[in-house]
Amino acid sequence: xxxxxxVTSGKGGVGKTTSSAAIGxxxxxxxxxxxxxxxxxxxxxxxxxxxxxxxxVYDFVNVINGEATLNQALIxxxxxxxxxxxxxxxxxxxxxxxxxxxxxxxEDLGKIYDFIVCDSPAGIEAxxxxxxYYADEAIVTTNPEVSSVRDSDRILGMLASRSRRAELGxxxxxxxxxxxxYSPKRVEEGEMLSVEDVEDILSIPLLxxxxxSQAVLKASNAGEPVILDTMSDAGKAYQDVVDRLLGETIxxxxxxxxxxxxxxxxxxx
Amino acid sequence: xxxxxxxTRKKEKQVTTASxxxxxxxxxxxxxxxxxxKQPDYLPQLTQDILQVLRKYIKVSDESFSINxxxxxxxxxxxELNIELHDENNSN
Numbered sequence: 001x002x003x004x005x006x007v008t009s010g011k012g013g014v015g016k017t018t019s020s021a022a023i024g025x026x027x028x029x030x031x032x033x034x035x036x037x038x039x040x041x042x043x044x045x046x047x048x049x050x051x052x053x054x055x056x057v058y059d060f061v062n063v064i065n066g067e068a069t070l071n072q073a074l075i076x077x078x079x080x081x082x083x084x085x086x087x088x089x090x091x092x093x094x095x096x097x098x099x100x101x102x103x104x105x106x107e108d109l110g111k112i113y114d115f116i117v118c119d120s121p122a123g124i125e126a127x128x129x130x131x132x133y134y135a136d137e138a139i140v141t142t143n144p145e146v147s148s149v150r151d152s153d154r155i156l157g158m159l160a161s162r163s164r165r166a167e168l169g170x171x172x173x174x175x176x177x178x179x180x181x182y183s184p185k186r187v188e189e190g191e192m193l194s195v196e197d198v199e200d201i202l203s204i205p206l207l208x209x210x211x212x213s214q215a216v217l218k219a220s221n222a223g224e225p226v227i228l229d230t231m232s233d234a235g236k237a238y239q240d241v242v243d244r245l246l247g248e249t250i251x252x253x254x255x256x257x258x259x260x261x262x263x264x265x266x267x268x269x
Numbered sequence: 270x271x272x273x274x275x276x277t278r279k280k281e282k283q284v285t286t287a288s289x290x291x292x293x294x295x296x297x298x299x300x301x302x303x304x305x306x307k308q309p310d311y312l313p314q315l316t317q318d319i320l321q322v323l324r325k326y327i328k329v330s331d332e333s334f335s336i337n338x339x340x341x342x343x344x345x346x347x348x349e350l351n352i353e354l355h356d357e358n359n360s361n
Contacts, residue, residue, distance in 0.1 A: 161310070189285075191285065193291060201294050
C-alpha cells in the first residue's frame with residue numbers, strides 16, 4: 001500500500017515545495033515509485049522546482065473533471081523514471097477538489113506508486129485541508145522563527161482533528177518535524193531558536209534539519225531539486241531525511257557552526 | 270576590539286532574543302492548544318441551535334447566555350449552560 005505523505009506548514013515560504021521536490025526525487029532515486037502532487041491550485045510551482053514546467057499539458061483539475069486521464073496528466077521525470085509529477089491547475093477554480101474526487105485519484109495512484117507526496121498550499125483553507133485529508137504521514141516544515149512555529153502548531157491541530165484518520169478514529173497521522181533554513185551560527189549567538197527549542201514547543205519527532213544554504217536558490221533557478229547537489233549541505237541533509245523516511249537511523253548533521261580559527265576570532269573577520 | 274568583544278560577549282547574552290522567542294511561543298502555543306481542545310468544531314453551531322430553541326419560549330439576550338464545554342479528569346466532559354432569566358421577560 002502506498003504511503004501518503006503531506007508536506008505542510010501553515011505558513012508560506014518556509015520550503016514546502018523545495019522539500020517536496022527534494023524528498024520525492026530522493027525517494028525515487030532509492031528505487032521507489034513516487035508521485036508528487038501539487039495541491040496548490042491556482043499557484044502551480046512544483047513543476048518549476050522540478051524543472052518540468054514546459055511539459056505540463058494536463059493538470060490535477062483536468063483529471064478530476066474527467067478532461068484527461070491520470071496517464072495523460074502525469075509527467076514522467078527525465079532524471080528518474082520511477083518519479084512522476086501531477087501538476088496543479090493554474091485556474092482559480094478552488095472548489096474543483098473535494099474529498100470524493102481527490103480520494104478517487106489517490107486511490108488510483110496508490111495502486112501504482114509506493115509513495116504519494118502531497119505538496120500542500122500555505123494557509124488553513126480548503127486547499128491545505130484537502131492536501132492533508134488523506135495523509136498517513138505529515139512532514140511539518142518549519143523555520144526556526146516565531147510565526148512559522150506557531151502556524152505549524154495550528155497545522156498539527158488540523159492533522160489531529162480534520163484528517164480522514166481523525167474522522168474515522170484510525171491511528172493518527174504520523175507527524176515529522178522538518179526544520180528548514182537553520183543557521184547553527186545564529187543559534188549559537190542566541191539569535192535563532194534551536195532545534196531543541198522547536199522540538200520542545202511542537203513536541204513531535206524530528207525528521208531532519210536543513211541548514212540555510214545558497215544551494216537551495218541555485219537549485220530552484222535550475223529546476224534541479226537540491227538533493228541532486230550532493231556536495232551541498234542542504235542536499236546532504238535532504239538525503240538524510242529520505243534515508244530516515246525509509247527507516248534508517250542516521251545522526252543529525254549540520255547542527256553546529258563551523259569553528260573559526262583562533263586568529264579570526266581574535267582579530268575579527 | 271574583536272579580542273575585547275570576545276571576553277565581554279558572554280555577559281551581554283544572558284537574555285537572548287532566541288530565549289525570548291521560545292518563552293513567547295510556549296505561552297501562546299499553550300494558550301491556543303487549550304482553546305482548541307476545549308472548543309470542538311460543533312460548538313458554535315450548537316450554541317446557535319440552543320439559543321434558537323430557547324428563544325421560542327423565553328427572551329434571551331446574547332449577553333445573558335453562555336455555553337462552556339469543559340474537559341474534566343478522565344473521559345468526563347461537562348457541557349455547561351448559563352442562562353440569566355429576567356422576570357419581566359417570561360412569557361407565562
